[in-house]
Amino acid sequence: MKNFIREIMQNRYSCRNFNDKKIDDKTLREIINLTRLSPSSVGLEPWKFMVVSGENLTPLATICNAQKHIEKCSHAVIIISRNDIRPDDKFLRERIESKGKSKDKVEKYIAFVGSKTGRMSERELCAYTDLQGYLACANLVNIACAFGVQSCIIGGFDYNALSEFIAADGFGAPFHPCVVVALGYSDDEPAKKIRQSLDEVLVYKK
Numbered sequence: 001m002k003n004f005i006r007e008i009m010q011n012r013y014s015c016r017n018f019n020d021k022k023i024d025d026k027t028l029r030e031i032i033n034l035t036r037l038s039p040s041s042v043g044l045e046p047w048k049f050m051v052v053s054g055e056n057l058t059p060l061a062t063i064c065n066a067q068k069h070i071e072k073c074s075h076a077v078i079i080i081s082r083n084d085i086r087p088d089d090k091f092l093r094e095r096i097e098s099k100g101k102s103k104d105k106v107e108k109y110i111a112f113v114g115s116k117t118g119r120m121s122e123r124e125l126c127a128y129t130d131l132q133g134y135l136a137c138a139n140l141v142n143i144a145c146a147f148g149v150q151s152c153i154i155g156g157f158d159y160n161a162l163s164e165f166i167a168a169d170g171f172g173a174p175f176h177p178c179v180v181v182a183l184g185y186s187d188d189e190p191a192k193k194i195r196q197s198l199d200e201v202l203v204y205k206k
Contacts, residue, residue, distance in 0.1 A: 008145045011190045015150035016069040018184035022053075023074045027147055031183075032077070034143045038136040042113055044095050046129040047136055048080040048175065050166060063165055064157040064180055073152075074184035079137055080166055081129040083122070084174040087114030126176060133178035144183055154180035 032049050040046065052060050053075045060078075061071035070076055084091040087110060096109050120128060141151040162177040 012145040073182040
């Protein structure tokens with residue numbers, strides 16, 4: 001298992017040259033299924049995963065600063081964050097009730113979480129939920145690599161245009177786009193990774 005994880009971390013790369021092979025639905029669903037198990041702050045899972053394929057990749061590529069590898073990939077996944085995690089929000093209650101806690105503990109937990117999220121501005125809340133989306137994104141690309149699927153994380157896009165793109169499928173407020181991940185296959189060989197050494201990045205508190 002350790003060697004398997006090591007291989008993924010050493011070989012996963014940002015693919016910008018996808019071939020024509022398509023990811024089958026079973027593989028794609030399993031990648032997302034495992035990604036949904038990602039950690040999130042207080043277990044709220046404030047995300048959706050929108051899969052884009054076929055002709056819809058062309059407008060998505062335009063929105064993402066005309067990055068051609070998005071148009072050429074098999075599928076793209078838009079990680080969508082959600083902000084309805086304030087004290088009175090239905091989603092927050094549903095998530096906490098799903099944990100199987102007693103009614104008393106549910107109310108205490110809602111009060112605990114709400115004491116933090118309830119004080120956040122909309123901008124702060126977006127930043128907070130986006131952090132959870134990035135956690136899922138990191139797992140998504142490594143899980144995909146384990147299935148032999150290459151990926152490229154796309155953070156450059158027209159935010160307003162992408163917001164309209166997802167809103168067309170019913171994901172307006174409280175949802176907002178977090179990040180886009182292009183997925184597919186490639187004939188390219190991964191280049192050797194050049195990274196800072198362990199001694200350069202590892203710091204112990206004295």
